[in-house]
Amino acid sequence: MFNKKTIEDIKVQGKRVLVRCDFNVPLKDGVITDENRLNGALPTIKYLIENGAKVILCSHLGKPKGEAKPELSLQPVAKRLSEMLGKEVVFACDDNVVGENAKEAVSKMENGDVILLQNTRYRKEETKNEESFSKELASLAEIFVNDAFGTAHRAHCSTVGAGEFLEERACGYLIQKELKFLGEAVANPVRPFTAILGGAKVSDKIAVINELLEKVDNLIIGGGMAYTFLKAQGYEIGTSLVEEDKVEYAKEMMEKAKAKGVKLLLPIDNAVATEFKDVERIVTEDANIPEGHMGLDIGPKTINEYVETVKNSKTIVWNGPMGVFEFKNFAEGTLAVAKAMAELTDATTVIGGGDSAAAVNQLGFGDKMTHVSTGGGASLEFLEGKELPGIVALDNK
Numbered sequence: 001m002f003n004k005k006t007i008e009d010i011k012v013q014g015k016r017v018l019v020r021c022d023f024n025v026p027l028k029d030g031v032i033t034d035e036n037r038l039n040g041a042l043p044t045i046k047y048l049i050e051n052g053a054k055v056i057l058c059s060h061l062g063k064p065k066g067e068a069k070p071e072l073s074l075q076p077v078a079k080r081l082s083e084m085l086g087k088e089v090v091f092a093c094d095d096n097v098v099g100e101n102a103k104e105a106v107s108k109m110e111n112g113d114v115i116l117l118q119n120t121r122y123r124k125e126e127t128k129n130e131e132s133f134s135k136e137l138a139s140l141a142e143i144f145v146n147d148a149f150g151t152a153h154r155a156h157c158s159t160v161g162a163g164e165f166l167e168e169r170a171c172g173y174l175i176q177k178e179l180k181f182l183g184e185a186v187a188n189p190v191r192p193f194t195a196i197l198g199g200a201k202v203s204d205k206i207a208v209i210n211e212l213l214e215k216v217d218n219l220i221i222g223g224g225m226a227y228t229f230l231k232a233q234g235y236e237i238g239t240s241l242v243e244e245d246k247v248e249y250a251k252e253m254m255e256k257a258k259a260k261g262v263k264l265l266l267p268i269d270n271a272v273a274t275e276f277k278d279v280e281r282i283v284t285e286d287a288n289i290p291e292g293h294m295g296l297d298i299g300p301k302t303i304n305e306y307v308e309t310v311k312n313s314k315t316i317v318w319n320g321p322m323g324v325f326e327f328k329n330f331a332e333g334t335l336a337v338a339k340a341m342a343e344l345t346d347a348t349t350v351i352g353g354g355d356s357a358a359a360v361n362q363l364g365f366g367d368k369m370t371h372v373s374t375g376g377g378a379s380l381e382f383l384e385g386k387e388l389p390g391i392v393a394l395d396n397k
């Protein structure tokens with residue numbers, strides 16, 4: 001999966017290049033509220049413009065479920081991209097994505113021109129990777145470039161199918177960067193290698209816990225998923241989030257960690273409340289949580305222990321917050337871990353997308369990390385050791 005052709009390996013001059021980007025940006029009243037994904041797409045687009053390609057961009061936005069929903073039009077993206085690139089990005093506004101507007105705009109393209117197609121998920125065939133729509137997309141271009149890491153774990157027409165009907169398939173700079181940092185961190189980590197997992201549920205992270213136990217020296221667990229583990233250890237967990245049907249699995253994972261010589265770190269104290277609200281932070285003596293209380297963050301002793309482990313690591317991969325960081329009173333654990341990672345100068349620090357990426361960016365630590373992944377689900381599947389269809393489908397070098 002790592003030896004894929006990049007845009008620099010193919011001749012793009014004068015070629016029509018279909019580029020799958022991740023323009024799934026948050027919108028409020030037609031205004032883009034977070035431009036990270038647009039910024040992430042720029043290096044590939046600029047390279048293609050500078051090297052004389054005819055650049056045909058496509059992406060999904062939200063979940064229109066096969067219907068043309070005006071509020072999920074990519075028009076605001078075309079407008080903002082035009083400003084960012086300092087040149088017009090022609091918006092082909094066809095509700096059927098590959099319609100008269102798109103065909104006409106493509107026929108008039110000069111080298112270095114850029115077009116953006118309408119939201120690919122306006123078509124119901126898109127998420128089913130149906131050949132008919134893949135062929136329509138492919139009919140516009142000669143070369144396929146995938147630069148949408150956020151959807152690389154999905155086999156859709158615009159991520160996989162269309163490429164099959166084109167001459168060459170390469171990755172853009174964003175996917176290349178994701179493969180380099182996520183890939184190297186997991187395949188060749190400088191040790192000690194520590195993984196930090198948090199977030200709401202054990203069930204979302206089953207495969208990743210199992211896989212990481214094969215690779216890491218330390219596995220730190222926090223967030224809502226920690227309480228299923230604490231229950232498995234025999235602690236009282238009050239009204240904390242728990243998945244009863246995963247208690248046995250948690251026990252198995254604790255045994256696996258022991259057998260593999262992996263240090264599994266679980267909370268030794270907690271910050272709790274009587275209700276799921278941003279109320280006063282009550283700290284427990286030990287891992288036990290009193291009746292009628294729920295764990296909403298890791299406690300101070302746990303924070304110390306986790307931060308020490310982070311400081312002594314050379315490679316760290318983090319996915320999922322340590323507590324309900326959206327509540328000011330329960331953001332301390334997530335903040336402390338983010339800060340400890342950000343302060344490391346001779347370690348590789350990788351944030352595996354989703355909520356932890358949002359938290360790290362929100363806290364202003366994004367540019368202090370070696371890499372903040374742009375794909376939540378995709379980076380998790382990558383860490384699970386799965387092959388991502390959007391990457392497998394690209395040509396090998």
Ligand code: AMP
Nearest residue numbers: 199200201223224295296320323324355
């Ligand atoms: P995930 O998408 O699985 O990474 O989960 C992220 C969500 O987990 C965030 O919205 C957090 O608020 C939530 N979360 C973290 N810790 C807890 C906790 N102790 N109890 C309930 N939810 C939590």
